[in-house]
Amino acid sequence: MANGKISPFVKWAGGKKQLLYHLQKRIPPYFNTYYEPFVGGGALLLSLQPHKAVINDVNEQLLNVYLQLKKDAPAVIEILKRYDSLLCDVQYYLSIRREYNRKISVRELDAESAAMMVWLNKHCFNGLYRVNARGEFNVPYNNRRGGSSMDEENLRAIGRYLQQAEIEIRQGDFETACADVARNDFVYFDSPYVPISETANFTSYTKEGFTLKDHERLAALFRRLDSIGAFVMLSNHDVPLVHELYSGFRIEPVDVRRNINRDASKRRGKEVIITNYSSKES
Ligand SMILES: C[S@@+](CC[C@H](N)C(=O)[O-])C[C@H]1O[C@@H](n2cnc3c(N)ncnc32)[C@H](O)[C@@H]1O
Structure with a gap:
């Protein structure tokens, strides 16, 4: 797409600016439709600018x-x-x-x-x-x-990109948004995080929240999409639950700097990028 560099129009909790470099290195070399079911600020979407994409979020105002x-x-x-x-x-x-x-x-x-x-x-x-x-x-x-x-x-360029590309904007739950993913499509999941400490509450981005059950549902969907031959990538905190949920797939730890944390000492941390395919990096 001829829009040069564009970036998110909002600062978003879990925004992927920090992780972007690591995610970009793991993009499959070819794919059909790009799916981003938890699009948020859309850092990866806007950096990739795919020709055909389905984006989704529960947040209707953001969409x-x-x-x-x-x-x-x-x-x-x-x-x-x-x-x-x-x-x-x-x-x-x-x-x-x-x-x-x-x-x-x-x-x-x-x-x-x-x-x-x-x-x-x-x-x-x-x-x-x-x-x-x-x-x-x-x-x-x-x-x-x-x-x-x-x-x-940047806003003008985002507008041009969204007009020129074939982008379907959906609103709702991630599972429904992925109902038509097919072989060779590429899905990037950036759900609300699993908390780092066991005492922390699960992040609530909307009044619905995102529970342990939702993380289990997401892991089951990851496995289903793998079985139909889609390329699937997911990022989350480097915590035992995430390793358990995605055992059997490639789980690669990466260092990140976190912006949204009141405690400055917690602004560095480890995340994992999980894929069901091998990339240049793995
Ligand atoms: C970690 S953020 C995504 C950040 C994004 N990748 C970025 O670069 O800004 C998670 C997003 O998931 C959305 N969300 C929460 N629960 C959801 C659900 N059940 N289905 C779809 N989206 C959901 C939130 O509204 C939020 O925008």
């Missing part, structure tokens, strides 16, 4: 940003410029957050709610996306006052 950029990126950019033209303070932040929550509560998924999501991501604490039990975005303000909330050229 709306992809949809709106595909439909009319300049419209989203114009709205962001309008938000950026006023100096931000806590009142301003809360007024945008309130309006965003009103819109998502009635599922008003349009260019404005997409722009709000990108803007809130830049002005909220640590770029987190957290919702309460009612599904309302409740992350506090990060005290950032001014400056641009976007890389305008």
